[in-house]
Amino acid sequence: MSENTPTENVSAWLSGFGSALESGDIAGVLGMFGDESYWRDLVSFTWNIKTAEGKDGIQAMLDATLGETKPSNFAIEGEGSEADGITEGWFTFETGAARGRGHVRLQGDKCWTLLTTMVELKGHEEHKGSTRISGVAHGVEKGRKNWLERKTEAEATLGYSEQPYCVIIGGGQGGIGLGARMKRVGVPTIIIEKNERPGDSWRNRYKSLCLHDPVWYDHLPYLPFPDHWPVFSPKDKIGDWLESYTKIMELNYWSSTTCNSAHYDEARQEWTVDVTRNGEKVTLRPKQLILATGMSAVPNVPEFPGADTFKGDQHHSSKHPGGDVYAGKKCVVVGSNNSAHDICADLWEHGADVTMLQRSSTHIAKSDTLMELALGAIYSQEAVDAGITTDMADLIFASIPYKIMPVLQKPVYDEMAKRDADLYERLEKAGFMLDFGEDGSGLFMKYLRRGSGYYIDVGASELIADGKIKLKSGAAIQEIKENTVVMDDGTELEADLIVYATGYGSMNGWAAQLISQETADKVGKCWGLGSDTAKDPGPWEGELRNMWKPTHQDALWFHGGNLHQSRHYSQFLSLQIKARMEGLSTPVYGMGDVHHLS
Secondary structure (H helix, E strand, O other), X not given: OOOOOHHHHHHHHHXXXXXXXXXXXHHHHHOOEEEEEEEEEEOOOOOOEEEEEHHHHHHHHHHHHHHHHOOEXXXXXXXXXXEOOEEEEEEEEEOOOEEEEEEEEEEOOEEEEEEEEEEEEOOOOOOOHHHXXXXXXXXXXXXXXXXXXXXXXXXXXXXXXXXXXXXXXXXXXXXXXXXXXXXXXXXXXXXXXXXXXXXHHHHOOOOOOEOOOOHHHOOOOOOOOOOOOOOOOEHHHHHHXXXXXXXXXXXXXXXXXEEEEEEEEOOOXXXXXXXXXXXXXXXXXXXXXXXXXXOOOOEOOOOOOOHHHOOOEEEEHHHOOOOHHHOOOEEEEEOOOHHHHHHHHHHHHOOOEEEEEEOOOEEEEEHHHHHHHHHOOOOOHHHHHOOOOHHHHHHHHHOOOOOOXXXXXXXXXXXXXXXXXXXXXXXXXXXXXXXXXXXXXHHHHHHHHHOOOEEEEOOHHHXXXXXXXXXXXXXXXXXXXXOEEEEOOXXXXXXXEEEEOOOEOOOHHHHHHHOOHXXXXXXXXXXXXXXXXXXXXXXXXXXXXXXXXXXXXXXXEEOOOOHHHHXXXXXXXXXXXXXXXXXXXXXXXOOOOOOOOO
């Protein structure tokens, strides 16, 4: 292949690959993959989010799906490229039901990684660009209703005289972005949110909260932030953006609404969802139910002996109001991840005497270093200037199978350790317990495996290294007294405030609360890859458990993650829901087993 251009090599491989698929020649397909190979499919072949690993995995997937999928028309998109012995390129393709887009990496003339994604359902495309609706029928018509009247009427009927096909529980960033996807593909959807206004889930957090991810990573579907938007968004600015977005996208957003319970009727194949809206009880009967309650939904609040005797304030980080009222107070923050660092810094800024209790080692990544080394290639102004759109960046990231991601991430964090060695040395001298993940693969893998265990440093690490934020590590809380926190090494810390920055439970905790413990156990744990590392027990699954894909409870889905994940995977979740609404055949391949209940 070396005599041909990268574009010619990718085109030749796609031609052979497409021909073998169309003829049903699975053996021929397998011959085009290397011994180490991965095929990651986002809905287009599997109606699932699934990675087939190795030729045996690929064969099993094709044996089960090829006859139904009917793939065709594989064609290169743009130009191929080559670097470090890897040839890669983008392509488009079709299945019987949909149009798709993909990416391939070749080692020699064999495929190393393949990504296939569903873009749109045939006959059910979004109205956009040249196919956008006119908005008005020109001419004269007696009794015509204008846009506002039609909108008001639709909002008054949906959920009452007409039932939504889908209900999303949770109107934060995830539910709002997903609701926009549903609107665009024509799925009647109601978003349920307990807060008074869209964006309140951000507004109601501690005053200093700010996104730690850069703006290029955080766009919502369809409407990117304007190009003057700050790199790191303050919480109230994000809240206002979400509220404006909800209005602009014309979402059916039920604020001040509490979901009381949900029950699935197997015979009728629909949910009964009881809610209270502005004090009025309403029963909804959707066909599909999505829990978009987020990873930060069910707080973990540890129980310590004597906590009920404490005379000061104590609360979970999700309830922390900010440091204003704690000037001159002695404050203990339990935890050492993002929220713990943010809250400690906020309290210190407001004149409190702050001690962080570090219970386990934490990965620290300086924000500027992380942006340059880990995100800059695809999520940065430089990437935008080089023509890498947000959608392309999302697909580049998605094209890397989770199995090989640790190996590819490790050099990034090796370089980070060298670049910021002075900070790490000073932190360790202060007693801070550091790690770069069990295998040195750093922040992203910790996030994917367990959703915790790290801090993106925007200033608090310097306060710890300088001793301005006090640190207690290597000991556990033994008990809490009226005015102190007693450690198991005999240390006793005075406290007027205890903040439990102790994280959150698995998202299926909401299924237990709203539906039943039986349903939560039927679904199993949400999040984690099965890497058999801390807080991510095996066996290996290779995709995030239960996220954005079918679960073992019919018609129940989970949506969440950071802004990047919510944006990207909402596309594939909305297409799965739309296909079911239209009665398309959606045979699911590769459902994960339930090994972990919480």
